[in-house]
Amino acid sequence: MSFIVLAVKSVWQYYVPSRDVLRLLDMFRWMVNDSIGIGLVNGASSLRRLSLLSYSQLARYDSPSCYKLCAISRAAGILAAQKKSVRRGFTTRTPYSFKQQLVSCYGFKIENGYLRIPVLRGKRFSIPLTKHMLEVISQPRVKVRSFTLTQNRLSLCIARDTPRIECTSTIGVDRNLRNLTVGNDEETRHYDLSKCVRMAKTTVRIVASFTRNDDRIRTVIASKYGERRTARTGHLLHNATKTIVAMAVRRREAIVLENIGGIRSLYRKGNGQGGKYRGRMNGWSFGEAQRQIEYKARWIGLPIIRLSRRETRGSSVTCPRCGERLQSDKKLKRKLWCGNCRIVMDRDMVAAVNLARRGRVRFARSRPPIIEAQGGAVEAMKGNPTPTVIPGVDAPKLTQPTKS
Numbered sequence: 097m098s099f100i101v102l103a104v105k106s107v108w109q110y111y112v113p114s115r116d117v118l119r120l121l122d123m124f125r126w127m128v129n130d131s132i133g134i135g136l137v138n139g140a141s142s143l144r145r146l147s148l149l150s151y152s153q154l155a156r157y158d159s160p161s162c163y164k165l166c167a168i169s170r171a172a173g174i175l176a177a178q179k180k181s182v183r184r185g186f187t188t189r190t191p192y193s194f195k196q197q198l199v200s201c202y203g204f205k206i207e208n209g210y211l212r213i214p215v216l217r218g219k220r221f222s223i224p225l226t227k228h229m230l231e232v233i234s235q236p237r238v239k240v241r242s243f244t245l246t247q248n249r250l251s252l253c254i255a256r257d258t259p260r261i262e263c264t265s266t267i268g269v270d271r272n273l274r275n276l277t278v279g280n281d282e283e284t285r286h287y288d289l290s291k292c293v294r295m296a297k298t299t300v301r302i303v304a305s306f307t308r309n310d311d312r313i314r315t316v317i318a319s320k321y322g323e324r325r326t327a328r329t330g331h332l333l334h335n336a337t338k339t340i341v342a343m344a345v346r347r348r349e350a351i352v353l354e355n356i357g358g359i360r361s362l363y364r365k366g367n368g369q370g371g372k373y374r375g376r377m378n379g380w381s382f383g384e385a386q387r388q389i390e391y392k393a394r395w396i397g398l399p400i401i402r403l404s405r406r407e408t409r410g411s412s413v414t415c416p417r418c419g420e421r422l423q424s425d426k427k428l429k430r431k432l433w434c435g436n437c438r439i440v441m442d443r444d445m446v447a448a449v450n451l452a453r454r455g456r457v458r459f460a461r462s463r464p465p466i467i468e469a470q471g472g473a474v475e476a477m478k479g480n481p482t483p484t485v486i487p488g489v490d491a492p493k494l495t496q497p498t499k500s
């Protein structure tokens with residue numbers, strides 16, 4: 097028996113918009129904001145209620161009707177995100193869509209190397225797709241589910257059914273400031289990421305060196321260098337995560353990750369840490385490494401086990417051999433000592449091995465193993481501020497087992 101997993105990811109390219117497209121982007125934003133307003137006034141955030149309330153209100157926009165539905169759906173996503181934040185006790189601003197962005201799962205066609213979308217009633221716009229884009233979407237069983245336009249980028253959300261890889265073992269991934277450690281009882285490997293840390297440091301120094309006391313200019317400069325840094329570290333991380341996933345596939349090992357939700361709140365002002373330390377810890381892209389490993393694994397059908405906070409407790413200070421609490425010593429630096437087994441172990445290695453172990457426990461307990469199939473993969477596009485709910489397009493799910 098084998099399971100089929102629906103895997104979703106996105107690919108993007110640059111494009112040159114026409115005037116109609118720019119108008120459409122603007123109109124889309126207005127429609128989203130109108131729907132948000134209607135939702136707020138009526139206290140509605142479900143897609144169904146919001147559609148009933150605002151579809152007729154959007155009649156005054158001269159937009160192809162398919163985009164109206166998508167605008168409502170985006171508004172519903174933004175409202176739902178706000179509701180969630182409120183429930184968790186965060187203060188929120190009145191939701192409003194600033195970004196010029198068009199998301200749609202209807203009305204588009206891909207033919208002869210072009211993406212064709214309606215821009216006005218009866219008028220279409222064609223975007224030539226790059227070689228890379230065509231290559232990716234022409235892979236077997238790949239379906240294009242939706243497209244996203246910004247002022248200069250086109251992103252396609254693609255999906256495919258992948259038979260799930262049956263795993264016989266697990267490997268843990270432990271993320272530290274300077275490396276990723278991957279391994280289990282048999283073997284551990286380090287992926288050096290100290291270069292990322294250096295880049296982050298440089299960025300902080302550059303941004304800090306601009307002394308003009310104008311908040312707007314500082315924001316622009318900071319975001320410019322921030323983007324540059326994200327691109328460079330992202331590339332480094334890609335190389336590491338690609339190898340990690342490929343290796344795991346070859347050895348039939350499910351990847352075990354720790355849940356790092358809320359890690360940012362560990363390093364905030366008032367927690368009794370120095371500013372430098374906080375900056376360093378927050379500078380490191382914890383989430384990015386995990387995001388990359390998760391989507392790459394999902395795309396290929398490799399199971400991911402995400403351990404809860406409780407399950408990972410003490411994973412870096414417990415002896416993987418005897419379960420004793422390990423002793424640290426200033427002299428040992430990043431090494432730990434088990435008084436019971438009388439051996440010195442590498443701290444990172446200990447964490448990775450423990451994660452692999454604990455993941456395997458979960459793996460063995462549930463047959464067929466339950467895999468984290470949720471996650472905001474509806475639109476895998478980076479920097480999507482809020483989950484976009486698109487009618488007819490849902491997050492990846494395990495479908496019924498099929499005979500093989």
Ligand SMILES: [Zn+2]
Nearest residue numbers: 415418434437
């Ligand atoms: Zn021990």
